[in-house]
Amino acid sequence: MPARNSWIKATFLTAGGAALAGCAGPLSTLDPAGPSAGAIANLFYVMFAGSVILFVLTIGLLLATLLKPGFGKSLSPRRWIVWGGLAMPVVVLTALVIFALAMGERLIASPLASAPERVEARASQWVWTFSYPDREGAADTISVLHIPAGEPVDIVITAEDVIHSFWVPRLGGKLDAIPGHENVLRLLADQPGTYGGVCAEFCGVGHANMDFVVQAHEPEDYAATVSGAATEASQ
Amino acid sequence: MKSPATETVRRFPILWLVAGFGLWSLTFLTLYMVLTLGCAFSWHMTDHAFGLSLQRIVLVTLALLACIANIGMIRLYRRSELHERRDTIGVAAxxxxxxxxxxxxxxxxxxxxxxPCH
Structure with missing residues (x-):
């Protein structure tokens, strides 16, 4: 029996460790580094809490009927169906939908008083190319996106061949890169640092390796860095 | 003389079971399509009556039409002989x-x- 217990313990520890390992790292949505990703993480936690509440209520009622014969007899079957099967999920799901819609509105790149920095992201099989139209003379960068930290940046996303998807999990949601069409994603990194990005739409055999990094710089260093990238590119 | 549509519904009462959600599906597809077209043609940038964009007016009108069609469907069904039979399919529909x-x-x-648009 002790050997069996230690196997159970080891299994739980391994599974728990593997699950918790996904909470951190350069591509973790549960370790947000900006307001958009923060809103998405909050949405996840609220959705998760909602599902836990519904699960506990449902299993609790099931266990009550199993362990205590006669439980719930005071209510007619019709009332059980209406309140437990209709009213309860409708209330919980309505609250979750309202919260999700409110969070979704916050993610939209609506016009600001002062226009944010614009960066163009072009996807092609299987590489990301970034341009800086607001910075005169700045050269394109391949697989490295430079942005200023602490300021909103509008990423204008498009593709040259097939549909791809731009995703920096720690900074925001994903948005499709579609040939002949421009989508705008607003990102903001709270702190300078390096954040991982990937293509989130299967786009061919090289899809799995179509990643990039976002380097968020202090605003005063950003212009120099982008110009430096131009110098490096020209050499 | 009954119309072919009425005759079809009378012969296949199960059609009433899916009528409401069939309308929901059709509305979903239509709104999705119109939303995409409107965003592509910048209908959301236009300013019509009461500060509403063409995109908003079209989407709200379509949603209202779907409501009216569904209410009409419910009333039509309640006047039919199927509804009067009060059998399981009739009540479920x-x-x-x-x-x-x-x-x-x-x-x-x-x-x-x-x-309306991203």
């Missing part, structure tokens, strides 16, 4: 069409206020 109306309001109601 009546309830499902009412549930479909709530789903139409719940799912498409947000077109009144949400941002």
């Amino acid at each position: 009546d309830r499902l069409n009412i549930v479909a109306l709530f789903c139409i309001i719940f799912t498409f109601g947000p077109v009144v206020a949400l941002s």
Whole structure:
């Protein structure tokens, strides 16, 4: 029996460790580094809490009927169906939908008083190319996106061949890169640092390796860095 | 003389079971299509009556039409001989069409206020 217990313990520890390992790292949505990703993480936690509440209520009622014969007899079957099967999920799901819609509105790149920095992201099989139209003379960068930290940046996303998807999990949601069409994603990194990005739409055999990094710089260093990238590119 | 449509529904009463949610599906596809077209043609940038964009007017009108069509469907069904029989399919069809109306309001109601384009 002790050997069996230690196997159970080891299994739980391994599974728990593997699950918790996904909470951190350069591509973790549960370790947000900006307001958009923060809103998405909050949405996840609220959705998760909602599902836990519904699960506990449902299993609790099931266990009550199993362990205590006669439980719930005071209510007619019709009332059980209406309140437990209709009213309860409708209330919980309505609250979750309202919260999700409110969070979704916050993610939209609506016009600001002062226009944010614009960066163009072009996807092609299987590489990301970034341009800086607001910075005169700045050269394109391949697989490295430079942005200023602490300021909103509008990423204008498009593709040259097939549909791809731009995703920096720690900074925001994903948005499709579609040939002949421009989508705008607003990102903001709270702190300078390096954040991982990937293509989130299967786009061919090289899809799995179509990643990039976002380097968020202090605003005063950003212009120099982008110009430096131009110098490096020209050499 | 009954119309072919009425005759079809009389012969296949199960059609009433799916009528409400069939309308919901059709509305979903139509709104999705019109939303995409409107965003592509910048209908959301136009300013029509009461500060409403063409995109908003079209989407809200379509959602309202779906509500009206569903209510009409419920009333039409309640006048039919199928509804008078009060059998299982008849009662289920009546309830499902009412549930479909709530789903139409719940799912498409947000077109009144949400941002139409990204």
